[in-house]
Amino acid sequence: MNNFEYCCPTHVVFGKGSISKLRELIPQDKKVLMIYGGGSIKKNGVYEQVKSALDGYNLLEFGGIEPNPKYETCMKAVEIVKNEGVDFLLSVGGGSTLDGTKFISLASCYDGDDAYDAIMIREEHPDRVIPIGDVITLPATGSEMNDGAVISRLATDEKLPFHDSRVYPKFSIIDPEVTFSLPVKQTVNGIVDTFVHTMEQYCTYDVNSPLQDDWALGILRTLIKEAPKVLANPCDYDARANIFWCATCGLNYWISLGVVQDWATHMIGHELTAFYGIDHGQSLAIVEPRLLKNQKVAKAQKLAKLAREVFGVNESVDLKAADIAIDKIEEFFNSIGMKTKLSDYGIDAAEAAQKVRDRFRVRGTKIGEKCQIDADVTYDILINC
Numbered sequence: 001m002n003n004f005e006y007c008c009p010t011h012v013v014f015g016k017g018s019i020s021k022l023r024e025l026i027p028q029d030k031k032v033l034m035i036y037g038g039g040s041i042k043k044n045g046v047y048e049q050v051k052s053a054l055d056g057y058n059l060l061e062f063g064g065i066e067p068n069p070k071y072e073t074c075m076k077a078v079e080i081v082k083n084e085g086v087d088f089l090l091s092v093g094g095g096s097t098l099d100g101t102k103f104i105s106l107a108s109c110y111d112g113d114d115a116y117d118a119i120m121i122r123e124e125h126p127d128r129v130i131p132i133g134d135v136i137t138l139p140a141t142g143s144e145m146n147d148g149a150v151i152s153r154l155a156t157d158e159k160l161p162f163h164d165s166r167v168y169p170k171f172s173i174i175d176p177e178v179t180f181s182l183p184v185k186q187t188v189n190g191i192v193d194t195f196v197h198t199m200e201q202y203c204t205y206d207v208n209s210p211l212q213d214d215w216a217l218g219i220l221r222t223l224i225k226e227a228p229k230v231l232a233n234p235c236d237y238d239a240r241a242n243i244f245w246c247a248t249c250g251l252n253y254w255i256s257l258g259v260v261q262d263w264a265t266h267m268i269g270h271e272l273t274a275f276y277g278i279d280h281g282q283s284l285a286i287v288e289p290r291l292l293k294n295q296k297v298a299k300a301q302k303l304a305k306l307a308r309e310v311f312g313v314n315e316s317v318d319l320k321a322a323d324i325a326i327d328k329i330e331e332f333f334n335s336i337g338m339k340t341k342l343s344d345y346g347i348d349a350a351e352a353a354q355k356v357r358d359r360f361r362v363r364g365t366k367i368g369e370k371c372q373i374d375a376d377v378t379y380d381i382l383i384n385c
Contacts, residue, residue, distance in 0.1 A: 001207055001208055001209045001212075001258035001259070002207055002258045002259065002260070003258070004257045004258045006253060006257055007165075008145060008146075008168065008252060008253070009168050009170070010144070010145050010168050010169050010170070010171065010172055011025070011170065011171040011172070012144075012145060012171070012172050012174065012248070013025070013171060013172070013173045013174065014174045014175075014241075014245070015174075015175065015176075015241075016175060016176075016177055016237075017175065018173050018174065018175045019046065019049040019050060019053055019135055019173055019175055019178075020049070020052075020053050021053075021173065022050065022053035022054055022090075022133075022135070022173065023053055023054065025133060025170070025171045025173075026054070026057070026088060026090070026133060027088075028056070028057060030057070030058070030087055030088040031058045031060070031084065031085060031086050031087050031088065032054065032057055032058065032059050032060065032086070032088045032089075032090050033060045033061070033062055033077065033080060033081060033084075033086040033088070033089050033090070034050065034054075034059060034060070034061045034062070034090045034092055035061075035062050035063075035065060035077060035089060035090065035091050035092070035093075035097060035100065035101045035104065036061070036062075036063050036065065036091075036092045036093045036097055037063065037064070037065045037066070037067070037093040037094065037096065037097045038063075038064070038066075038067075039063060040093070040137075041092055041093060041137065043181070044137075044178060044180075044181045045178075046092060046135065046137055046178050047092070050090075050092055050135060054090075060080065060084060060086065062076070062077045062080055064076075065077075065093065065096060065097045065100040065101075066096065066100075066152075067094075067096050067279065067280075068096060068150075068152045068159065068273055068280065069096050069097070069099050069100030069103070069149075069150075069151055069152065070151075070152050070153070070154055071103070071115075071116045071120075071151055071152065071153040071154070072153070072154055072155070073100070074100050074103050074104050074107065074151065075107065075115065077100075077104045078104055078107045078108045078115070081104065081108040081130060082108060086108075086130065087130065087131075088130065088131055088132075088133070089101050089104060089105055089130050089131070089132045089133075090132075090133050090134065090135070091132065091133070091134040091135070091136075091169075092134070092135045092137070093135075093136075093137055093138070094136070094137055094138030094140060094141070094186075095136070095138060095140050095141025095142070095143040095144070096141070098132075098134050098136065098141070098143040098144060098149075098169070099141065099143055099148075099149035099150055099151065100149075100151070101132055101134070102132065102143070102147075102148075102149040102164075102167040103115075103119065103149055103151050103162075104130070105129045105130045105131075105132050105166075105167050106119050106125055106126060106129055106164060106167065107119065108129075108130050109126040109127075109128045109129055109130065110125075110126045111126075116151070116153050119162055120151060120153075120158075120160045120162055121160070123162070125164055128166075129164070129166045129167055131170050132167060132168075132169050132170060133169055133170050133171045133172070133173075134169050134171070134172050134173065135173045135175075135178075136172055136173065136174055137178045137179065138179065138182065138186060138190055139179065139190045139191075139194065139240075139243050139244040139246070139247035139248070140186075140189060140190030140193040140194060140247055140281070141193060141197075141247070141251065142194070142197060142247055142248055142249075142250050142251025142252055143251075144169060144172035144174065144248055145168075145169070145172060145248050145251075145252035146168070146251055146252055146253060147163050147164055147165045147166075147167055147168045148161060148162065148163045148251075149161065149162055149163075149167070150162075150270065152273075152274060157274045157275060158274055159270040159271070159273055159274040160270070161266075161270075172248075174244055174245075174248065176237060176240040176241040176243075176244050177237065177240075179240050179243075179244065180234055180235045180240065181234075182234070184231065184234075184337065185279075187230060187231070187234070188231075188281065188336050188337050188338050189279050189280065189281030189282065189338075190243070190247060190281065191223055191227050191230075191243065191281075191336060192281040192282075192284055192285050192333060192336075192338050193247070193280060193281045193284060194219070194223060194243075194246050194247040194250040194251075195220065195223055195250075195329075195332075195333075196265055196266070196284040196285075196288050197250040197251045198216050198219045198220055198223075198250045198255065199220075199262075199265070199288065199329075200261060200262045200263050200264075200265060200266060201216060201255045201256040201259060201261050201262075202216035202217070202220075202255065202259075202302060202306070203262065203292070203299050203302045203303060203306070204259070204260040204261065204262050204299065204302065204369040205260060205298065205299070205301065205302065205369065206301055206302065207258070207259055207260055209258050209259045212254075212255050212256070212257060212258065212259050213302075213305070215249070215254060215255045216255045217305075217306065217309050217310055219246050219249060219250055219255070220306070220310050221309075221310050222242055222243075222246050223243070223246055224310065224332055226239045226242045226243050226246075227243070227332075227336050228335075228336070230243055231336060231337075260369045261369060262367075262368055262369045263367065263368075264291060264367040264368040264373045265284055265287045265288045265291050266284065267365070267367045268283075268287045268291070268356060268367075268378055268381065268382070269283030269284045269286070269287050270283070271355070271356045271359060271360075272286065272287070272342075272347075272352060272356070275352065275355055275356075276345070276347055276352070278345050278347075281338070282338070282339070282345065285333045285338045285339070285340045286339075286340055286341065286342055286345075286385050287381065287382075287385060288329065288333075289326055289327075289329060289330040289333075289340060290381050290382070290384045290385045291373075291381050292322075292325075292326045292329070293326055293384070294377065294380060294381050294384075295368070295372075295373070296319065296322050296323065296326070297319070298369075298370070298372070299322065300318045300319050300321075300322045301318055303318075303321065303322035303325045303326065304318035304319075304321035304322050304325065306325045307321040307322065307324050307325035307328065308321060310325075311324070311325060311328045313325065313328075341385065342382075342385045349382060349383055349384070349385050350383060352382050352385070353378075353379045353380075353381075353382035353383040353385075354379070356375075356378055356379070356382055357375045357376065357378055357379040357382075358375075360374065360375035360378055361375040365378075
């Protein structure tokens with residue numbers, strides 16, 4: 001196992017009725033900006049629960065954060081924070097809303113002209129941030145218990161990640177009941193996102209980390225077991241709770257401690273979203289099976305273990321077991337209604353492969369656990385998607 005350091009300061013409040021605890025978590029002297037997305041929280045009752053819990057607070061609102069949060073939208077919220085003297089940010093919504101809130105937290109304390117260039121590209125972060133809390137309503141990104149975010153910029157068709165330990169949420173409220181009304185598409189996207197998050201941390205090469213492996217495989221097994229239950233009965237509280245906790249643990253860094261990570265599927269998927277506007281989960285489902293096929297030899301040991309311990313495959317030859325595992329993953333995605341080909345979304349594979357290769361060549365991109373996936377390998381992956 002490799003060396004690691006870990007500290008997660010997020011106070012997690014999980015379970016039914018937990019939104020009412022907001023009053024215990026935000027000091028009443030704070031000027032709060034509630035940030036949300038397209039308005040679904042006003043349809044599912046979450047908005048009213050938050051407003052009721054924070055009755056009497058100095059509470060401002062900003063809505064309109066996109067499913068792939070845009071820099072341009074976030075900067076409108078930054079203006080409010082600066083002009084109104086906001087000193088606490090409350091994200092109410094899914095992981096994209098929280099990602100946007102994390103960027104707003106940093107950008108509100110930046111005094112230069114181009115916060116995107118500074119924070120996302122040059123990684124020149126300000127020396128302070130605005131504290132964050134959240135009511136998370138969609139199991140997917142794990143943003144509720146980590147220090148990362150992904151932000152898009154319309155002007156340049158870019159989608160890039162950042163990390164800063166100071167934007168860990170001070171608290172995260174997770175009430176699985178608020179997910180009962182999620183559209184099937186969002187539920188499926190979240191399941192795929194969680195599955196691939198887990199794979200990015202597990203499916204590399206062995207560094208003798210059996211506990212982390214078992215945690216990761218446990219998340220995958222749980223997703224496969226619980227996903228059909230949620231789709232069959234959206235109001236199954238226990239299944240919803242298990243899916244949500246999988247999403248949180250899929251990217252709260254527990255399964256990444258001391259191991260080698262990949263993240264190539266995400267980096268390629270981000271480009272598909274930036275160029276074509278497809279959902280994040282959709283991009284991952286397209287790229288993951290083809291990337292695994294391309295990298296099968298290097299990942300054979302971990303894929304074989306997954307085949308045997310998650311899918312119950314009885315095959316002693318690692319490469320053969322790896323092939324079966326990849327096919328089983330794609331079958332699982334398809335079984336929950338997720339399409340896995342570029343053509344399913346009207347995207348030409350040759351065009352997409354060329355676009356991403358050109359961008360990666362300009363950047364000198366090398367991704368994967370051994371930086372083995374460059375622009376040309378990426379082209380080979382996408383041409384087969």
